[in-house]
Amino acid sequence: MMLRRMDSMMVSFEMTETLLAVALTLAAFVCLFDRHLLRATLCFIGFALLLTLAWWRLATPWLALAELLLGAIVSGASLLFALGVLPTGAALKPRHDRFPVPLSHGVTRLALSVLWLVLMAAGVRHALPAMALSPSEEPLLIAAGVWVACALGAFALHRHLLRRLLAFNVLGSGVFVLLAGMAGPMLAAQLLILVGLCIAALGTLLGALLIRRLYHLEGLEALDPDIDKTVAQ
Amino acid sequence: MNWRWGWEAATFAPEPGESWALLAALVLPLMLGGLAALRPPRRAWVVLLAALPLLASGAALFQAVQGVALLTWSVSFDDVTLALRLNGVAALLVVVTQLIGVVAALYTAGLCRLDESAGRSRWLWPLWGVLLSSLSVIWLAADLLSLYLGLELMGLTAVGMLLLSGKAEALLAGLRYLLVALVGSLLYLLGVALILAHWGSLELAQLTEVVAPEPVAWLAAALLGAGLATKAALFPLHAWLTPVHASAWTPVSALHAALVVKASLYLLLMLWSLLIPESHVAPLLLGLLGALAIVWGSLAAWRADSLKTLVAASTVAQLGYLMLAFPLLLGPEMAPEVQTLAWQGFWLQLLGHALAKAAMFMAAGNLILATGESTLAGLAGTSRRLPLSLLVFGIASVTLMGLPPSAGFTAKWQLLQAMLLADLWWAIAALLLGTLLSAAYVFRLFRYSFIESAPRKTYRPLAPGMEGGALLLALAALLLGLWAHYPLSLLQGASA
Numbered sequence: 028m029m030l031r032r033m034d035s036m037m038v039s040f041e042m043t044e045t046l047l048a049v050a051l052t053l054a055a056f057v058c059l060f061d062r063h064l065l066r067a068t069l070c071f072i073g074f075a076l077l078l079t080l081a082w083w084r085l086a087t088p089w090l091a092l093a094e095l096l097l098g099a100i101v102s103g104a105s106l107l108f109a110l111g112v113l114p115t116g117a118a119l120k121p122r123h124d125r126f127p128v129p130l131s132h133g134v135t136r137l138a139l140s141v142l143w144l145v146l147m148a149a150g151v152r153h154a155l156p157a158m159a160l161s162p163s164e165e166p167l168l169i170a171a172g173v174w175v176a177c178a179l180g181a182f183a184l185h186r187h188l189l190r191r192l193l194a195f196n197v198l199g200s201g202v203f204v205l206l207a208g209m210a211g212p213m214l215a216a217q218l219l220i221l222v223g224l225c226i227a228a229l230g231t232l233l234g235a236l237l238i239r240r241l242y243h244l245e246g247l248e249a250l251d252p253d254i255d256k257t258v259a260q
Numbered sequence: 261m262n263w264r265w266g267w268e269a270a271t272f273a274p275e276p277g278e279s280w281a282l283l284a285a286l287v288l289p290l291m292l293g294g295l296a297a298l299r300p301p302r303r304a305w306v307v308l309l310a311a312l313p314l315l316a317s318g319a320a321l322f323q324a325v326q327g328v329a330l331l332t333w334s335v336s337f338d339d340v341t342l343a344l345r346l347n348g349v350a351a352l353l354v355v356v357t358q359l360i361g362v363v364a365a366l367y368t369a370g371l372c373r374l375d376e377s378a379g380r381s382r383w384l385w386p387l388w389g390v391l392l393s394s395l396s397v398i399w400l401a402a403d404l405l406s407l408y409l410g411l412e413l414m415g416l417t418a419v420g421m422l423l424l425s426g427k428a429e430a431l432l433a434g435l436r437y438l439l440v441a442l443v444g445s446l447l448y449l450l451g452v453a454l455i456l457a458h459w460g461s462l463e464l465a466q467l468t469e470v471v472a473p474e475p476v477a478w479l480a481a482a483l484l485g486a487g488l489a490t491k492a493a494l495f496p497l498h499a500w501l502t503p504v505h506a507s508a509w510t511p512v513s514a515l516h517a518a519l520v521v522k523a524s525l526y527l528l529l530m531l532w533s534l535l536i537p538e539s540h541v542a543p544l545l546l547g548l549l550g551a552l553a554i555v556w557g558s559l560a561a562w563r564a565d566s567l568k569t570l571v572a573a574s575t576v577a578q579l580g581y582l583m584l585a586f587p588l589l590l591g592p593e594m595a596p597e598v599q600t601l602a603w604q605g606f607w608l609q610l611l612g613h614a615l616a617k618a619a620m621f622m623a624a625g626n627l628i629l630a631t632g633e634s635t636l637a638g639l640a641g642t643s644r645r646l647p648l649s650l651l652v653f654g655i656a657s658v659t660l661m662g663l664p665p666s667a668g669f670t671a672k673w674q675l676l677q678a679m680l681l682a683d684l685w686w687a688i689a690a691l692l693l694g695t696l697l698s699a700a701y702v703f704r705l706f707r708y709s710f711i712e713s714a715p716r717k718t719y720r721p722l723a724p725g726m727e728g729g730a731l732l733l734a735l736a737a738l739l740l741g742l743w744a745h746y747p748l749s750l751l752q753g754a755s756a
Contacts, residue, residue, distance in 0.1 A: 150479045151454070182443065188435060195442050202446045202453075209457035214338040216456060218405055223449055226412040230442045233420055237435045245428045 044084065048170035051077045055174045055197050059181040062124045064189055068106045071193055075099035078200055081167055085207060093221055097228035102196055105228075109189055109235035111242075124187040136183035144176050151209075168208040174201035188241075192234045199227045261533045261589065264603060264752075266347030267402055267465040270332040274324070278331060281320035282344065285354060286396055288314045289361065293389020296365075300382055302373045304366050304725035311362040318358040325351040325750070332402070334463075341463045343402040348750030349607060353399040353526075356611055359736065360518050360618045361392045363729035364511040367622055370723030371511065374629070383424060384512070390417045391515060398523045404452050404462040407527060411448070415441055415491055418520045421512045422504050430507040437500040441491050448487030454480040455535075464534060473538060481535040481542065485528060492524030494546075494583065495553035498576045502560070505572035506634075510625025513568070517575045518618035522610055525582055529606070532590055543586040550583025551690035558697030562704070566634045567624045570701060571617070574660060577694060578613045581675065582606060584687050588678045598678045600752075605674030607751050608744060612667025615737035616659035622730035623652040630719045636704060641714025648727045650709055655734035657702040659741070662695050667740035 054074035061067045075098035082091035107113055178198035185191055203220045210216035274282075292310055301307050324331060325346055334343040365388060372381050390413055397410035419441070423434045456462055458476045471477055493501050505513045528546075536542060557577030564570040588594070588602035626649040627642060628634050643650055659666035672691060679687045740747060 150475070153475060182439075188439070191439050195439060195446075198443065199446055202450060206449065206453040209453050211457075213456070213460075215340045215405060215462050216453070218340055219408065219449065219452060219456070219462075222405070222409050222412065223446075226416065226445060227442070229416050230438065233416060234435065234438055234442075237423060237431055237438065240426075241428060241431050241435065244431070 045166045047077060047081055047084065048166040051081065051167075052170045052173055055177060055200075058193055059177050059190075059197060064110055064124060064187075065112065067190065067193055068103070068110060068112075071106065071196060072099055072103040074197065074200070075103060078204075081204070085167070086212065087207070087217055090207075090217060090220055090224070093224050097224045098196075098200070101228040102231040105232045105235035106189070106192065109192070109238045111239075124185070124190055126186045128184060128186065133184055137180050140179045140183045141176075144179060148172070165208065167204060171201045171204035171208070174198070175205065188234075188238055192231060192238070196227060196231060199223065261537050261594075261599060262468050264349075265464070265530060265533065266330045266345050266350070267468055268330070269465070270328070270330045270345070272328045272331070274331045274333060278320065278324045279333065281317045281324065282333065282346070282400075284313060284317035285321060285358070286393055286400075288317060289389045289392035289396070291389070293386045293392075296385035296388075297382055300372055300385065301365075301369045304369060304723065304728075307362070307365050307369045307725070311365065314358055315362060318355045321346060322351045322355050334402075339460075340405065341403055341461075342406055343463055343465065344400045344406070345402040346400060348752070350399045352607070352611060352747055352750060354396055356614055357392065357395050357399065357519055360515065360614060360733065361388070363618065363622070363733055364388070364515050366725035366729045367511040367514070367625075368509075370726040371509070371629075373723050374720070381424075381509075384421060384509070387417045387421045387424075388515075391421065391520070395519055395523060398527065402464045404455065404464070408449065408452060411491070411523070411527060412445055414520060414523055415445070418516055422508045422516060424512070425507060425509050426504070427507045430504045433500040433503040437493075437504070440497070444487040444490030446487075447483050447490075451480045451483030451487065454483065464530075467534060471535060473536070477535045478539070481532055481539070484531050484535070485542065485546075488524045488528045488531075492521055492528070492579070493576075494525075495549045495556065495576065495580065498553070498557075501576060502564075502569050502572045506566060506568050510621055510629075513572070513625070514618040514621040517572065517621060518614040521575065521579060522582075522614060525579065526610070529586065529589065532586075537590055538592045540591055543590040546583050547585075547587035547684075547687060550580040550586070551686060553577060553580030553583060554690050554694035555580075555697070558694055558701060561701040562697060564701075565636065567628060567636055567639065567705065568621075568634065570636070570705070571620050571624050574698065574701065575617060577698065578609075578617070578660065580694065581609050581613075581672070581691065584690065585609075585675060585678075587684065587687070588675070588682055595681065598681045601674045601678035601681070604748050604751055605671045605678060608667050608674065608740070608747070609671035611747070612659050612671055612737050612740055615733045615740065616656040616666075616668065619652055619730045619734035619737065620656035620660070622726065622733070623649045623656065626722055626726055626730065627653070630722055631717060632720070636708050639705065640708045640711040641716070642709045645719050648731065649722075650706075652727065652730045652734045653705065655731075655738055657698075659734075659737040661698045661702060665742045666738050667744065668737070670741045670744040 051074060054070050054077060058067050058070040058074055075094060078098065079091045079095045082094050174197055178194045178201060182191055182194035182198060185194060203223055206216060206220055292314065325348055329347065331346040332343065334341055368384060394410045394414040397406055398414065401407045401410060419434055419438050423431055426434060454476055459467055459470050461467055490497055554577045557573050557580060561570045561573035561577065564573055585602045585606040588598055589606065627639055627646060630646055631639060631642060633639055659668040662668040662672040676688065676691060
């Protein structure tokens with residue numbers, strides 16, 4: 028059984044596709060780098076809704092439905108629950124992530140994630156010359172690469188656990204789109220992505236429950252795992 | 261190396277009874293877990309009665325594999341094939357998983373009876389069911405999709421279980437682990453995506469025929485390895501284990517240390533022997549990390565103040581022995597006799613440690629529950645009042661230290677022979693040092709427990725299932741070493 032090419036989707040840059048990719052990238056960017064937690068979460072939900080459209084455009088309606096249900100609704104609601112916006116429980120205050128990021132910490136972590144990413148990209152391009160969808164013809168794939176890069180940087184950089192959870196979700200979405208691009212319209216690839224979506228939603232739910240419990244027990248300081256390091260400095 | 265995993269076509273088709281046993285082994289834990297969540301059992305006989313069909317399904321599978329050595333099931337639709345295979349290794353692992361799972365359930369029932377306030381324990385039961393089912397899927401699956409599903413479900417339920425009773429510092433450690441493990445699962449997924457994109461299949465049987473040493477295989481092996489290492493809490497990434505175990509419920513700790521950490525290691529060995537059977541660097545790196553893990557984990561256990569931290573840190577060290585087997589099993593032109601010895605040692609160590617560590621966690625939980633003390637010093641003078649729990653701890657330690665006639669001894673003996681044949685002197689040094697250190701940390705408990713002048717305290721009575729089950733597991737670890745030729749003949753697989 029060899030790799031099957033995608034025939035119907037081999038269209039060069041289309042206006043709507045490009046617009047969708049740009050909008051998704053913008054939403055991902057705000058979600059990852061806005062310190063206002065509620066705004067970032069809302070942007071994530073917008074990102075998930077746009078991604079639903081993108082899966083639809085990639086001719087995978089089941090994944091679009093799964094992204095809508097699991098990504099936008101379950102993960103979105105979990106994140107809002109962790110923020111305390113939903114009627115149950117006290118709100119997470121302050122709404123801004125005010126944990127400082129020391130410059131050296133930021134630079135090393137960013138450098139490490141960029142290095143990892145370059146290695147990864149070079150490895151994939153070298154090892155896998157023929158991808159099912161060509162990145163030069165599919166703006167969504169380029170966009171997915173950008174999300175993975177930004178999300179990896181954000182995951183390494185941020186210290187607020189909720190923001191790391193957001194970064195994980197964006198990273199996951201990027202990986203899923205890349206997977207679809209590498210493997211094409213095989214059912215096996217779609218099932219892998221479906222399982223991945225379920226796991227990401229469950230993981231986000233579990234993470235949100237833990238964040239709530241931690242906040243309930245210890246207050247806001249508990250949400251910064253490196254707090255003792257900052258005190259020591 | 262790959263013939264040992266049982267991916268080749270089976271000679272015989274499974275009979276209907278065997279297929280039903282397989283279905284029962286996979287689905288019954290879920291149903292039992294759901295039932296127990298609705299009506300949490302309090303008595304040992306209820307748990308035993310409910311678990312009988314589950315144990316029977318395991319026994320039936322075990323029986324089936326003795327006759328034919330390999331059975332395969334598969335379902336295909338379009339380009340997806342879900343495949344399960346049952347060989348000697350998988351049958352042993354399934355039976356041990358069910359045994360430990362049922363004993364953990366017995367323990368949980370006893371715990372709920374003693375401690376009425378454990379309100380959230382209701383949540384434990386469905387998680388227990390999902391954990392047992394997903395572990396069985398991992399042991400049996402022969403395609404990357406089912407393995408991914410099993411691995412992720414197991415990881416999430418394990419974190420959920422460990423953190424059910426958590427204190428703040430354990431929750432923080434667990435949450436950080438959860439985030440890292442989720443990112444690790446994406447790495448794993450990328451590795452699987454590379455395999456699928458390049459070779460167009462997820463079925464291990466097909467992949468063995470097409471995989472060649474080329475850059476894709478190395479890249480995929482690196483991604484899968486990185487993802488699994490974060491999940492298995494392998495040596496440099498183990499820091500979260502001890503704080504989480506210190507406050508988790510005893511049966512959960514037992515299940516986690518015995519089975520969950522092993523599953524990722526099992527997958528790592530299986531996928532690396534598929535992708536990079538001839539590679540030199542990666543297994544050597546893992547082996548070196550294993551040597552460090554043995555020394556570091558043993559020292560941490562030696563210095564621990566609390567009993568649970570001691571037991572949890574010893575898990576890090578014992579996983580190190582399994583990592584030491586990697587450079588013996590994989591490598592360019594590895595001699596067959598070295599591979600055979602290392603293969604036997606790997607599985608005996610894995611099974612023996614699973615049984616012994618579960619027993620040890622339960623014995624430690626009993627001591628802590630009965631005395632109300634969690635530090636080693638607080639357990640002074642327990643030898644008179646809790647002889648059975650101490651006995652269980654002792655028998656389990658025999659396996660951990662690797663004294664004859666336990667499974668730990670046989671495993672280390674096989675590994676040592678393989679290392680001598682392969683001239684891996686640093687590995688021999690690590691193994692011997694680890695054995696000495698494990699004796700040192702295990703005897704710390706006995707030094708305290710036999711202090712006669714300790715003030716008398718009131719001890720809480722324990723439920724019968726809590727001590728009996730632990731004793732059963734500890735004895736099983738001992739017997740596995742005594743009758744090692746029996747599991748070893750099963751491990752050799754179809755071609756032996």
